Amino acid sequence: MRLLLVEDTEDLADALLKHLRQAGHTTDHAPTLKAAEGFWSSERDAYDVIILDIELPDGEGTALLKEVRASGLPVGILVLTARSEVEDKVYLLDVGADDYLTKPFALDELDARLRAVKRRHIAKPLITQQVGSLAYDPTNRTVWSGPEQLQLRSQELKLFESLIQANGWSAAKEFLFDRLYGLDQDASANAIEVHVSRLRRKLAPYGLDVETIRGYGYQLKVRSDG
Amino acid sequence: MDSGWSIRGRLFSLWLLMLIVVSLAVYWSTNAVVERSLREGQDRNLQAVAQVILDSAVKTDATIDFELPYQAFEVLAYSAPERIYYAVFLDSEILSGYDDLPLSESPEQSSYGEIYRGESTRFYVAGKPIRPGSNEQFRVVIGQTETSYQKQSSTIAAWIAFAVLASFALLALWAELSLRHALKPVVAIEKDLIARPADDFSPIERRVPSEVVRLVQTLNRIFDQHRGLLQENRAFIAEATHQIKTPIAAILMRAELLEREVEDGSRSAVKDLIIRARYASKLATQLLMRATLTYREVLGARDQVDIGALVAGILRALDPVAEIKDVGLVGNNLESAEFIIFGDRIALREGITCLIDNAIDYAPSLTDVEVSVRHDGGRVCVTVMDSGPGIDQQELGRAFDTTKRSGGHAGLGLSIVEKVAASHRGELMISNREGGGTRCDLWFATS
Structure with missing residues (x-):
C-alpha cells in the first residue's frame, strides 16, 4: 500500500x-x-x-x-x-x-x-468470480453481495479462497491448515473447525454452506434453497 | 426540595382575605347608613305630623279645643301604605286616639321603635305646655308601621350586596390578573431555565423586575462558576489525554518493534515490558474515561438511544481488536426490534464498549464473545458472554473494585460499566457460566 x-x-x-x-x-x-x-x-x-x-x-x-x-x-x-x-x-x-x-x-x-x-475504498470490479449469490474479486481479494462488500476477517477470507480454489471438490483439512497458518505457525488442532464455523455463519445468509466431509476436510456448497 | 406552596397562591389568598373583609365592612356600613337615613326620614315625617296635631290642640280657661287635623296624616300616606296610630293626651288623660300606645321609656327620647299589635312600629312623641308657664302639657304620640320601610331597606341592602359582590368578583379577577402580570418575568425565567439544554450555563440576559435582580445575579454567578469548572475539567481531560497517551503510544510501539528485533533470550523480557506498557496505557485510558463520564453526568445530556443498533455499531468497531486475538464476535438479536432507552449515548457507548472489550481481553483465542440484547420486565438487558476463565466466587463481589488487576488487565473497566449503569438507573450483574466463562448482564431502565 x-x-x-x-x-x-x-x-x-x-x-x-x-x-x-x-x-x-x-x-x-x-x-x-x-x-x-x-x-x-x-x-x-x-x-x-x-x-x-x-x-x-x-x-x-x-x-x-x-x-x-x-x-x-x-x-x-x-x-x-x-x-x-x-x-x-x-x-x-x-x-x-x-x-x-x-x-x-x-x-x-x-x-x-x-x-x-x-x-x-475498493470499487467492485466488472469481472468477478460468481460463487452462489456472492461475487469474488481475486485481484483485490474482496467478496461482494450485490453492491455491498462482505466483511470477512483475514483467516476467513483465506479459508473462503481455498474452498473456491477446490473448484467444487472438497479441500483437505491439512491443506487448509497450511493455507491459514503456513508451516511455521503454531495453531491448535481445532483452529480450522473454529474458522469454518465462523465462515459458515457469515455465508449462511447468502445461501452458501461449508459442508464437513468426515475424515477428510470441507467443501463449499450452494444450498438448493439459497 | 419541598414545593408545598406558591407565591401566586399565597398572594392571591391574602388578596382574597382582604377583599372579603373589605366587602363585608362596605356592606355592613352602607347598609347601616341607608337604614339610618330611612329611619331619620320616617322620624322627620312623624315629627311633622305630631307637631301639626299638637298645634291644633288649644285649651281655654274652661274648655279644651281640639280637632284632629286629618290632612296632616297625608304626609305619612305619601311614603307608603302603612298603618298609622295616634294618641293625644292632656297630661295623662287621653283626649283622642289609642290609649294603649307604648310610650318612650325615657323622657328625652322622642322617637323609638316597638312591636305594636304584632307589627314593628315607629313612634314619635311630642309635647307642649297648654299655655306658657303652665305645668300641664298636651302630648301627642304618633306611630307608623315599618313594613314598607323594611321592604325598602331590604331592597337597598340587596342592591348593596349585589354591588359589593360584583365589585368583589371584579377585584378578585383584577387581583388574579395583576398577580399573573407581576409574576410574568419570574415565570419567563423559569421557562427559560427549563427549556435550556443541560450544558447551557450562559447567563440569564432578559430584563427582570428589581425584586428578583439579586436572585438572577446570584444564579448567573453560579452558572458562571459552573461553566468555568466544566470548561476547566474538559480542558484538563483533553490535555491530560494528549500528554499521557501520546508518549505511552510511542513506548508501546517501540517495545513492539523491539520484540521483533531482539534475540530469543531477551524476548520474554520485552514481552513483559509490552504487557506492562499496555496495562499502563489501558489504565490511563480508563482513568480518563472515568473523568469524562463524571463530566458527562454533570452535563446530564439525554436522548433516545436504540441499544440494539448501538451494540451492533460497537461490535463492528471492535471487530479488528477481536480479530487480533482471534476471538469471534457474535451479535444475537441486536436489530430484531427497537430497544429504546432514554440516556446519554456517549456514556452508553463507552460503558458497553468497555464491557465487550473486557470480554475480548479474557476470551481465549478461537472462542466467541456472544452479545445479545433483550427486553425484560420494562428494562433492556445487554448480555455479554465469554468462554474465559470466569471469576472466582470470592472475587465476584470485588469485580468492580477500581484497584483490582488481574493477568495484566486493568481493573477499571467494570467499574466504568457499573458507573454508566448506575447513571441510567440500571445495574451490572456478573455470574459464571455453566461450562466455563463469564456472563455479564447490563440492565437499563427504559424511561
Whole structure:
C-alpha cells in the first residue's frame, strides 16, 4: 500500500514509519499540516490510505480530511486521536474519516484497521468470480453481495479462497491448515473447525454452506434453497 | 426540595382575605347608613305630623279645643301604605286616639321603635305646655308601621350586596390578573431555565423586575462558576489525554518493534515490558474515561438511544481488536426490534464498549464473545458472554473494585460499566457460566 503518515510526535512517527515500511508499505511522512497538504497536492492520486493525527502543531488534521473528501478520490483515511471523548470520534466519522484509532494502540490493531480501511475504498470490479449469490474479486481479494462488500476477517477470507480454489471438490483439512497458518505457525488442532464455523455463519445468509466431509476436510456448497 | 406552596397562591389568598373583609365592612356600613337615613326620614315625617296635631290642640280657661287635623296624616300616606296610630293626651288623660300606645321609656327620647299589635312600629312623641308657664302639657304620640320601610331597606341592602359582590368578583379577577402580570418575568425565567439544554450555563440576559435582580445575579454567578469548572475539567481531560497517551503510544510501539528485533533470550523480557506498557496505557485510558463520564453526568445530556443498533455499531468497531486475538464476535438479536432507552449515548457507548472489550481481553483465542440484547420486565438487558476463565466466587463481589488487576488487565473497566449503569438507573450483574466463562448482564431502565 502507498501510505501518507501525518504525525507530529517524533518518537511515535519514527516507530510507526519503521513498522509500516517493514510491513512493505511505501510511506511518506508529514510532521505538520502544511507538509501533509504539500504531499497531498503533489501526489493526490498516489495514496491508498492516509494515517492522520488530528492534533497537529499548525492546525487541526480535520482540514486535510475535508480536503481529501472534497476531492472525491478513493483514499482511505484512518485517524489517530488521543482524545477520549467519543463525540470527537463520531464527528470525525461524520466529516469523512473511515475509522479511528485511539492512542495508544497495538501495531496489530493498526494493521487490521489499515486493511479494513483500504478494503472500504475498493470499487467492485466488472469481472468477478460468481460463487452462489456472492461475487469474488481475486485481484483485490474482496467478496461482494450485490453492491455491498462482505466483511470477512483475514483467516476467513483465506479459508473462503481455498474452498473456491477446490473448484467444487472438497479441500483437505491439512491443506487448509497450511493455507491459514503456513508451516511455521503454531495453531491448535481445532483452529480450522473454529474458522469454518465462523465462515459458515457469515455465508449462511447468502445461501452458501461449508459442508464437513468426515475424515477428510470441507467443501463449499450452494444450498438448493439459497 | 419541598414545593408545598406558591407565591401566586399565597398572594392571591391574602388578596382574597382582604377583599372579603373589605366587602363585608362596605356592606355592613352602607347598609347601616341607608337604614339610618330611612329611619331619620320616617322620624322627620312623624315629627311633622305630631307637631301639626299638637298645634291644633288649644285649651281655654274652661274648655279644651281640639280637632284632629286629618290632612296632616297625608304626609305619612305619601311614603307608603302603612298603618298609622295616634294618641293625644292632656297630661295623662287621653283626649283622642289609642290609649294603649307604648310610650318612650325615657323622657328625652322622642322617637323609638316597638312591636305594636304584632307589627314593628315607629313612634314619635311630642309635647307642649297648654299655655306658657303652665305645668300641664298636651302630648301627642304618633306611630307608623315599618313594613314598607323594611321592604325598602331590604331592597337597598340587596342592591348593596349585589354591588359589593360584583365589585368583589371584579377585584378578585383584577387581583388574579395583576398577580399573573407581576409574576410574568419570574415565570419567563423559569421557562427559560427549563427549556435550556443541560450544558447551557450562559447567563440569564432578559430584563427582570428589581425584586428578583439579586436572585438572577446570584444564579448567573453560579452558572458562571459552573461553566468555568466544566470548561476547566474538559480542558484538563483533553490535555491530560494528549500528554499521557501520546508518549505511552510511542513506548508501546517501540517495545513492539523491539520484540521483533531482539534475540530469543531477551524476548520474554520485552514481552513483559509490552504487557506492562499496555496495562499502563489501558489504565490511563480508563482513568480518563472515568473523568469524562463524571463530566458527562454533570452535563446530564439525554436522548433516545436504540441499544440494539448501538451494540451492533460497537461490535463492528471492535471487530479488528477481536480479530487480533482471534476471538469471534457474535451479535444475537441486536436489530430484531427497537430497544429504546432514554440516556446519554456517549456514556452508553463507552460503558458497553468497555464491557465487550473486557470480554475480548479474557476470551481465549478461537472462542466467541456472544452479545445479545433483550427486553425484560420494562428494562433492556445487554448480555455479554465469554468462554474465559470466569471469576472466582470470592472475587465476584470485588469485580468492580477500581484497584483490582488481574493477568495484566486493568481493573477499571467494570467499574466504568457499573458507573454508566448506575447513571441510567440500571445495574451490572456478573455470574459464571455453566461450562466455563463469564456472563455479564447490563440492565437499563427504559424511561
